[in-house]
Amino acid sequence: MPAADERIAMLDFLRELRSHNDRDWFEAHRARYEVARAAFQGIVGELIDRFDAVDDLGGVTVKECLFRINRDVRFSKDKQPYKTAMTALLGRGGRKTAGRTYYFHIEPDGRSMLAGGLYDPSPEQLAKMRAALAENAWPLRKILASDGLSAVLEPWRAIPSRSPPRATPRTIPPSISCA
Numbered sequence: 001m002p003a004a005d006e007r008i009a010m011l012d013f014l015r016e017l018r019s020h021n022d023r024d025w026f027e028a029h030r031a032r033y034e035v036a037r038a039a040f041q042g043i044v045g046e047l048i049d050r051f052d053a054v055d056d057l058g059g060v061t062v063k064e065c066l067f068r069i070n071r072d073v074r075f076s077k078d079k080q081p082y083k084t085a086m087t088a089l090l091g092r093g094g095r096k097t098a099g100r101t102y103y104f105h106i107e108p109d110g111r112s113m114l115a116g117g118l119y120d121p122s123p124e125q126l127a128k129m130r131a132a133l134a135e136n137a138w139p140l141r142k143i144l145a146s147d148g149l150s151a152v153l154e155p156w157r158a159i160p161s162r163s164p165p166r167a168t169p170r171t172i173p174p175s176i177s178c179a
Contacts, residue, residue, distance in 0.1 A: 002038070002039040002042040002043060006035065006038070006039040006042075007039055007043075009032070009035055009036060009039065010035070010036035010039040010040060010086070010106070011106075011108045012108075013029070013032045013033060013035075013036040014036065014084055014085065014086065014106070014107060014108050015108040015109070016029075017082055017084050018084045018108075021080040021081065021082055021084065022080075022081065023081055026081070026082060033069070036086070037069075037086070040066075040086040040088075040106060041062050041066070043104075043106070044062050044065055044066065044088045044090070044104065045062045047088075047090060047102075047104060048060060048062065048065070048090060051090055051102060055100070056092075057090060057091065057092055058092035058093075060090065060091065060092060060093070060094050061094070062088075063094075064093070064094025064095065064096075065088040065089055065090050065094040065095055066086075066087075066088050066095065067083075067086075067087045067088060067089070067095055069082050069083050069086065070082060070083075071083055084107060085105050085106060085107035085111070085112075086105075086106045086107075087103070087104065087105045087106070088103075088104045089101050089102070089103055089104075090102040090103075090104065097119070098119055098120040098121070098122070099118060099119065099120070099121055099122065099125055100116075100117075100118055100125075101116065101117070101118075101119050102114065102115070102116045103115045103116070
């Protein structure tokens with residue numbers, strides 16, 4: 001894990017990049033970017049070690065997990081060349097993983113997040129997930145009902161759920177089974 005001053009330097013660099021998002025500024029501060037990038041790589045390496053202890057990530061490397069800081073601006077109205085966050089995707093194939101993954105996003109001022117889920121699951125993975133929910137949806141329901149998450153999800157509760165797929169057992173509520 002990087003030292004606290006390296007993590008602070010990473011957040012400071014990203015905060016300043018928000019205000020100076022152009023190539024000239026970035027090149028003038030490339031050394032700071034490299035320090036920030038090294039700090040982020042250290043954090044991602046630590047996450048890989050910790051997640052690999054409970055979920056086999058298949059020997060993925062830090063380099064395979066990192067996303068570039070450059071934005072693809074070809075078809076965007078926003079022509080800022082750089083992302084103002086550092087991001088990584090942890091899974092068996094790194095950032096090119098489909099299926100079960102963990103997304104890590106570091107951005108200053110309370111905009112960081114860690115998320116997990118299934119990305120573009122195969123029909124077999126989706127069927128396995130639905131079967132597990134049909135057998136025991138209680139752990140997921142407990143998470144969804146927790147105070148912090150419940151408050152965040154409240155505005156979405158008014159949106160009508162789609163019907164569950166035909167093969168989904170009736171024991172799974174539509175709000176959990178739809179994909």
